[in-house]
Amino acid sequence: MKIAFYGSSLLSSYWNGAATYYRGILHALAREGHAITFYEPDAFDRQQHRDIDPPDWARSVVYPATEEGLRAVLAEAGEADIVVKANGVGVFDRELLEGVIANARSDALRVYWDVDAAATLDEMEADAGHPVRHALSDLDLVLTYGGGPPVVEAYRAFGARACVPIYNAVDPATHFPADPDQAFACDLAFLGNRLPDREARVEEFFLKPASVMSDRDFLIGGSGWETKAMPGNVRHLGHVATGDHNAFNSTPLAVLNVARDSMARVGYSPATRVFEAAGAGACLITDAWKGVEQFLEPDREVLVARDGSDVAEILESLTPERARAIGAAACERVRREHSYALRGKQVDRVLREAHATAREMA
Structure with a gap:
C-alpha cells in the first residue's frame, strides 16, 4: 500500500530523537512491500545536520516551512492508501493533522502516530480544545511510541477507535558493537x-x-x-x-x-x-x-x-x-x-487489518 507519512524528520536526528525510530519502522515496512513517502519541513536547522541521505526505501520530500509548502504536501495525501500524521513535527502541527484528515480519500486509513503519548495525553486532559482530542473521532487508528496498557486505556477513554503501542527496537544493520573510541x-x-x-x-x-x-x-x-x-x-x-x-x-x-x-x-x-x-x-x-x-x-x-x-x-x-x-x-x-524487522511485521499486520476495517466503513 501507499503510505504518506508526515513527521518531524527522517533525514536528521538534530533536535529529533524520533529519527532512528522512524527509520527502523519505515524501512521494515518497506520490506513488507509498502511504498512510503515521508514529508518533513525544512525547519530547526535539521537539513543542515543531516545524518543520512534520502534512502532508497522511501521517497523523501522536504518542504518549505511555509503555508504554501504545507498546502503542496497536503495535496498529496489523497494519493495514499494510508495517511499518517506523527506528533511533534514542530511547525503546523494542528494544520497538518486537520489537513491530513481533510485530504485523505474516504477509503484511506487515517492514523495518528504519537511518539510522546504520555505528554500528549496530559495536554489533552488539560485542554478540551486540543487538536488531537478533537480529531480522534475522524481517525481510524492511534499508534504510539510506547506506554503500554495505561496509554491504550487513556486514548480509548478519549474516544480513539483503536490504540496500539509500537515499541522502539534495534536494527542490527545500523546499531551493533563497535571498536572502542x-x-x-x-x-x-x-x-x-x-x-x-x-x-x-x-x-x-x-x-x-x-x-x-x-x-x-x-x-x-x-x-x-x-x-x-x-x-x-x-x-x-x-x-x-x-x-x-x-x-x-x-x-x-x-x-x-x-x-x-x-x-x-x-x-x-x-x-x-x-x-x-x-x-x-x-x-x-x-x-x-x-x-x-x-x-x-x-x-x-x-x-x-x-x-x-x-x-x-x-x-x-x-x-x-x-x-x-x-x-x-x-x-x-x-x-x-526487539528488532525492527519484528516491529515492522507487527505494524504491517495492524495497518492491513485497520485498513480493511476502514474500507468496510467507507
Missing part, C-alpha cells in the same frame, strides 16, 4: 537532548553521581547542555550524529538511560537509546520505570537505579567483566526479541 572513553555516558521534562531527572541520575564520584569520568552528549553548569569531571560533546552512536555506546564502562518525566510516570516507554545501546553491547543503567522487565531482565541484561545514589553505588561495584557480560546478554536479547 577514546573520544567516548569514560565510566558513565549519557546521550539525550536537554528538555524541560528531562532535565531534573538528568540532574538526579547523572550529575548527582558525577558530583560525588570526582575520581570517575562522565560524558554527556546531546544538544542544549552547553549552558548547563556541570561538575569538572563531566565532558560535554554536543550533538552526537547517529553514525557515532555505536562507538558512543560501545566504549564507556556503562551507558545511562534517563526517561522523560511523563514516560517515567506512565512506564512501558523504553527510549530509542535503550535498544540502540543494548544493540551495541553496552552495559546499560536505566532509571526505574514500570515495565522494564518486559524488555530487558534486571541485573542480567540491564541495571536499574531508583535514584542518583543507586547509580553511584552501581558504578562503584561495576567491573569491566560484569559490564561486558551484561552488555552481551542485552545485545542477544534485543536482537532476538
